[in-house]
Amino acid sequence: MDEIINKVSESKLVTFDLEDFYPKGERVLLDIKDWLYEGFILREKDFRAAIEQHDWNQYQDVFVALTCSTDAIIPGWAYMLITTRLQPFAKKVVVGSLEGLETSLYQTIIEHIDVTPFKDLPVIIKGCSKKPVPANAYLQATAKIQTVARSIMYGEACSSVPLFKRK
Numbered sequence: 446m447d448e449i450i451n452k453v454s455e456s457k458l459v460t461f462d463l464e465d466f467y468p469k470g471e472r473v474l475l476d477i478k479d480w481l482y483e484g485f486i487l488r489e490k491d492f493r494a495a496i497e498q499h500d501w502n503q504y505q506d507v508f509v510a511l512t513c514s515t516d517a518i519i520p521g522w523a524y525m526l527i528t529t530r531l532q533p534f535a536k537k538v539v540v541g542s543l544e545g546l547e548t549s550l551y552q553t554i555i556e557h558i559d560v561t562p563f564k565d566l567p568v569i570i571k572g573c574s575k576k577p578v579p580a581n582a583y584l585q586a587t588a589k590i591q592t593v594a595r596s597i598m599y600g601e602a603c604s605s606v607p608l609f610k611r612k
Contacts, residue, residue, distance in 0.1 A: 457567060458568075458602060459562070459568050459569070460568075460571055460602070461563070461569070461570050461571065461590065462571040462574075463570070463574065463578045463586060464571070464574045464576050464578055466551070466554045467576045468536075468550050468554065470507060470536055471506075471507045472507070472546060472547075473504065473510070474509075474510050474542070475504075475510065475511050475527070476512055476513065477511065477513050477519070477527070478513050478514050478515045478517070479495075480492055480495040480496070481515070484515045484517065485515055485517045486517065487518075487520065492526075493526070496526060496530060499530070501530045504531055504534040504535045505534045506534075506536055507534070507535050507536065508535065508536050508537045508546055508550065509531055509535045509537070509538045509539075509546075510538075510539050510540070510541055510545060510546040511524050511527055511528075511538065511540045512540070512541065524540050543577075544579050547577055547578070547582070548581040551578070551579060551581070551582035551585065555582065555585045555589055558586075558589065560592065560593050561593065563590055564593045564594075565594070566594060566595055567594070567595055567597075567598070568590050568597050568598070569599070569601070569605050570586055570587060570597060570598070571600075572599055572600045573601070587609070594611070595610070595611050596609060596611065
């Protein structure tokens with residue numbers, strides 16, 4: 446009887462899972478439309494009053510994405526002013542969507558990942574994730590790992606898609 450050999454477990458294939466780097470913490474989308482006159486017009490005096498009355502303590506150790514869900518034109522200083530109130534509390538503040546927030550978080554994480562352990566090895570970037578890993582994180586990880594890896598694949602060891610092979 447022939448012995449079944451698991452060639453995947455015996456290979457030098459390294460799995461890179463972006464989900465392992467998912468930063469813990471609550472994410473909040475802060476919509477400023479209610480601080481605008483009729484949801485569309487930023488009146489500086491009223492806007493500043495709304496900011497002063499807002500409870501900023503609720504953002505302690507939270508990741509915040511600032512947005513305006515109406516078609517209002519928001520001057521840059523308005524988001525900057527809000528950031529001055531969030532800065533003592535929030536872990537990170539961005540303007541945009543929650544996906545944009547995740548992309549920003551991962552960009553910082555990937556910039557600091559040491560890829561030297563992947564030098565001259567075949568790497569598979571795990572595809573399935575239970576956490577909201579943004580698509581841009583996969584692109585950033587691929588670009589960084591490509592500088593050292595022998596090859597890069599995407600997916601799972603049993604069914605991967607080849608992406609890159611060093612010549």
